Amino acid sequence: MIDRRLFRSFDWSLYLAYLGVSLFGALVIWSASQNNEFGEPFFFVTRQLQWVLVGQILLIIVIFFDYQLLVPIKWPIYLLNVALLVLVLAVGVERGGAVRWINIAGFVLQPSEFAKLTIVATLAITVEQLGRIDSLWKVVLALLHVGIPMALVVIQPDLGTSLVFLGILVAVLYVAGITRQLIATVAVSGVLSAPLIWFYGLRDYQRTRLLIFWDPSLDRVGAGYNLMQSIIAVGSGMFMGRGLGQGPQSRNNFLPEQHTDFIFSVVGEEFGFLGSVALLAVFFFIIYRCLQTAAVAKDHVGRYLAVGVATWIAFQVVVNVGMTMGVMPVTGLPLPFMTYGGSSYLALTMGVGLVLNVHLRHRKILF
């Protein structure tokens, strides 16, 4: 199945950028969690490095099989995904008011993270099968494809992840050639349904979060406090940063969730403007390589896969980093490859694996 010639097409730059961010992420997790509740400075970083290791194995497996093999098993994957999301609602573990996790053999799994991967994979095939998006029913079909898992995630509730689904759908439909007329139709119906979503689709705490995003001073002690502390952390990094492990906002635990949702605040505090911009540049490079892969993919499935993964990463980077600086609402989306946690890391790793896979088997003639 694997041709040795293929490895000449392996996208080393994407892989190394991805691995670099992963390891840098582990370093920042160490810095952020030195004074954790377990009293062991290496508690979190050790676990994250284990995930990185497991990730590399999964990555190799994903690269090994041609992504075209996904086409015949699209529906089993899709149904498994839906089943897992239903399982979450049935027997999930509650943390902080939301049911997002299930316990499987001692591992706490977050199926909504893997759902992103599944959506990317199955949507690519579905849209390829639909062909050029030139009629409303094709849009409705694609919407249904994403809508079912999305509804299950919204119920958890996890607004952020459902928005990632929506972003992927929009991006894939866009590159699949959706007509301008259809774009206008969808946009207008979206705007018209916004009030309905605000009043009936969102829960109280979600509305509160959006209001606080609009004006953080509304809530200086609750969610607004977290945001204030994050902004202080980022701002106090100034140009050069405080240095690795030297950020008092994270070291003294003023930052909330500093090794998960707010890990970028630690980067901002400890590495300053210089380090933050460098990190964003590397993220852009990864996204750019994914989009380049889409451009050279040998078929539409590969193309949509790469665009889906690129959107996934880009969406989460922008929303997560924006959140730490108050330009995006607090949604709990992880920073790709860096936020502590196995599910998110492994799902994204396999996403990168898919892109590497597409690149490996790309058309030989470029442009």
Next chain:
Amino acid sequence: MDKDFAGRLRVMTITIIIALLVIVFRLGVLQIVFGAEYRRDADENRFRQRMQLAPRGQILDSRGIVLAGNQPGFFVSMYHTRAPELDEILKTLTRILDPLGQNPDISVERFKRLLNANRFRRWQPVRLTETPLQFGDPVLLEIDERRLELPGVFIDVQPVRSYPLGSLASHVLGGLGRFTGDQQALQSLIDRGLVGYRLDSRVGRWGIEAAFEFVPQERSLRGIDGLQRVEVDHLSRIVAEKEPVNPTPGNSVKLTIDAELQQIVEAWLINEYLPMLQKTAPAAREVAVVALDPRDGRVRAFISLPSFDPALIARDFVLLRDDADQPLVAKPLAATVPGSMFKPVTQIVGLMTGATEAMRGRPPVVCTGRLFNEALLGPRGKRCWIEAFGTGHGVVDELSAMRISCNVYFYQLGFEIMARLGVANVLDMFGNVAATLGLGVPTRIPELVDFRADVGQFPTSERFRDGIRAHLRRNPGDRRSLNPFPGEVADIAIGQGDQQYTPLQMANFMAMLATGHRFQPFLVERVVAPSGEILEQNTPKLLASLVKTADNPAGLITEPEWRKIQEGLRQVTQVTGLGLNSGTAAGVFRGTPYFSAGKTGTAEVMRGGVFVDSHGWFAGYAAVDALTSPEIVVSVLVKHGRSGGGAAAPIARKVLDEYFRLKLERAGQ
């Protein structure tokens, strides 16, 4: 690849670039434009500061015994914490501090109120307990052990004023209280260059503590507070302590008081003497004792009973103020009628006016217990105190009159003086001489802030006439003259009538009789900086001299005249003849290993012309070798003691005995 796809890919790329640029722009705004401000916010987040109160300067006695010092006080304090379970923390804390729930000051509600009042000054802690805990209190241990359950709570160790000898010399030391001024008062202090005061400062409110408060740093007991910065985590648990700005202790004040002498006498008075005296004089509770060095004015003992605990004066102030025995009044500064203590003044006036000389040329005075003089005193005459014992003094001269304090002699002397000066102005002469001798004029020990009582009052003709005028307004039918009747002049001559002096004035007056000189009495020897540098040294200040010489034209009498008065005073403490005509304090001073002299006084307290009770006075001086070199003066007043020789003189003897015993003991060391 179709062109449309490439174009759409490019739109996507550009969209992502724009989104990332917005983020970079935001990063630039936060980190570069406002970076410095956020860094300050971050530091404010993690630093808390607490005052390290400066130890107040010590107050020492003349030999270095600490009268007021500091001991560590352990206060339960708290920083603002963001711990979500604040109620739980405070509940735990109240259960530790007050397990039985009896103290109304220890409640979750009150703590929350305190924390809330401090919400705009989150970097500084809130003191939750007003009274300090003592070292070794199990509560301290428990709070320390459970500190993980009590984020933000810590034990603040601050110096607390302590008075190791309790109520000893409390009227000299005074005490601390809350700063009573408002924000404006605080500002005016700052305008005067007095910094370091806060609205919750404890300041000297009385006595020495007050005299060295609100004064420039170079003479202030107050030190300069230090600052301790600590780094905390998000729950205000202390993570690290920064280099502190150490407090500078206040200057210490060394007094002239001999605390050992005072303590012995005070303890004896309270535990032995007064309980015994009260069997015959039940109202004898208020006592003033002043001992001073007649050679320079240094106050060696300053006893005022009843006294109070300086550590508790602020707490108990209302109780103390309303107490009938007036423990807040410094009794040595409270004026009262002098009685026979005044007779040396009359003798000096007699010598100055030639009245004494005239008496010497006449037949001797015979005291039958009452002086009859129809023309001057009317048919009933005027009594001598000895009449109460059913007898008279017999023949008295100027020496024995002093020794046995014969009123009849001094009535006669008063009439002689009146005959020379005229009735209109005779009181002024008594008043002026009294004032020259320090009686009825303010003693001005500036350190005794807020315990200052009446300065006393010497007689003057004008004042007398004012009194008569007031009397005539009330009694329009009365036709009496504005001048004193002879009987009223006679009253003044024996120390009754409208005149009042303080025990301290009496001590200083006796010092002038002892040495011929009167110095400004003082209590503060020196002010010493923490480094040991002497910042201020008090030196003796001569106010007046008794003997008239070429150098001292303002002197009142000649040297031989002065010595004769001294001889009279000496005999007061001596047994003469067969003991029948011994001095009024002879029995008390029998067998002393030192030479002594003095004068007793039994002052009759009249209210509305009716005799109420008598106060006992004694003032005297003593020397080791000869009475020409006296080194200690003592003045005693026992209010309602009924007798000078009986109630006051034994106290003076005790003071002198202990003074010389300590002197010998210390010389032997």
